[in-house]
Amino acid sequence: MKRMISAVVVLAMVLFGANAYAHKEAREMKKGILLVAFGTSEASAKVSFQNIEQKVKKAFPGVDVFWAYTSHIIRHKLAKQGEMILSPAQALATMMDDGYTHVAVQSLHTIPGEEYHDLTMTVNGFKTMPNGFDKLILGFPMLGTQDTVAKAVDAVIATLPKARKANEAVVLMGHGTHHPGNVYYAAMNWQLQQKDPNIIMGTVEGYPELGDVIAWLKTKKSGKVWLMPFMSVAGDHAKNDMAGDEEDSWKSQLTKVGFSCETVLKGTAEYDAFADIWVSQLSNVMAHFK
Template sequence: MNKLKYCLMAATLLVATSIGFTSCSDDDDPESTMNPAEAEVKANKKHDTAILLCSFGSTYNEATPIYDQIVSEFKAEFGNQADVYLSFSSNTCIGRLEAIRNEAYYHIDDWLNAFAEAGYSKVAVQSLHVIPGEEYLSVMNTTVKKNFMIRDYPHVNVLKSANLLDSDEDTEDVATALYNHYKSDLADKKHILLLMGHGNPNDSYNANQKYADIEVAMQAKTGGINNVFVGTVDYGKMLFWPWDEKTKKPLATPNPECIYSKLTKYCADNNLQPEEVTVYLAPFMSIAGDHAHNDLWGLGDDDTEIELATPQSDYSWRMKLQHMGFKIDNTETHPADKADADHGIESGCKIKALGDFPEIRKIWLNHLKENWNDSDAWENGEDYQPEA
């Protein structure tokens, strides 16, 4: 139910943003067609190497401190040899954060083009994505390689650095960080940790397997209780209740990979009723944004409608769980008295995303460090140019 409201809000924001950009343009002003990132890059260039941190972005205030922390940590590690910048691939997120923070944010390709024009000879592109999915591959293969390296600036040397869950070791490190945080809450069978990942709607991407791998790695740490489950908000088989990708309607029968099936099987295997089980909810995403607030916690849902929040409905996971009878732990959520805040609050929200964990942020940092001095890891587009 609440998704219609948020779609309308997003559409209104997009129209308003478009109108704002149109009203500020001037066809007779040559500066109106300039790359908006160029002036900032030229003013702040101190080295010959740039590091570009790439994320989809978020319209939520709670996300900005995490991004600020990540930028700060990369500057602390590489600041004496490279200039560090943050980029988003979502224009909606860029427009929203510019409005609420009164700061300039730019698209990935705007930053890249500005780097080349400012004379950077080397550019390291560090993904802040969680899985090697459609968004990650679009950035690395199309925006960075095809457009920037091959088509536009083949002379610039580029290092493309991996997403969070690039290797089995990464999976184990993330699972360890998360389990250690929730360990005391998962000591008995009457407590469950439920993680919501984003997921790829396209099943042809092997990236969705990363969620299953995390679940296996965390289950292995529970001493046989196996009370950690991972689902997604955008991948049909791993939704709360499976959907038919063609009809966009709930399937008649739930599959074993969906959250509903996992929870009901867990209760049956342990001779428990949902009313006896407390569930901890957390986003398996880099930041606590729209999905964490609305699809997971349902801060915009009307709690008087819990009886309508069936497992097949469009309500949040929290509401569906309560409909099924589960108890929800509210230790790590948005303050109840600020649930109506427009796109979150800058402080006070206790929802913990992956970027909140220093151990997990360090994985992104280490991905760049491990290839920084490897000359073979840096490449340019000259080898892809047609012969004269």
């Protein structure tokens, strides 16, 4: 009998606590936006992030905007230079302590790859914290749905160098990944070539590789190749792996096999056509905060 009474008391306390939590006092809405990028330590490349931030602040006036980098290496490197950039977890913890109730976390990654996957787990972890955010929603990276792949294809076509002739090849350098999200590069490649058969997507760390790109280029009659980064910033990969003078850079390897190369050092987020896709993803999230 005593055990039964004890069980009833415990159950009542649990139900009371759950009921109290469910009916906690409503707080005044305080919106915040957390922009999350892989990051860059290249000062000249930060113009990409500045462009996106300006667009975000214009689209959502009065909403506080914060930043976080997913790359520990870049955060550590910047810290040595006196610039402190928080991780997504650190930034969310700070925003929680500061009383933000509705937070939109917008991924500035290009594809839903490993970095985005990890960010998803971080956001989901904060969603379960007691007395935390009322709403916490993560926005897709630039390529997240078929609709945004199509928009990105249009953005590539719209931002091709004006000096490029129609028969000249364009090679886009994506980062690439071993994560299943790498398939988005293949999707981009297919749809790009439906609009312009002289454009190909290659990657540094995924598929298609540079060897695949070179094999494809050799089937083309044009001896000139335009190299462009398909990354949000024109950072280390673009300046060194793509356009560098070292023997293993894409420019050097293409030159070695007989192609004349022109390089464009401009990240996708510097172009309004691409930046607007990320802002559109964020707009889908902010629509839930009304």
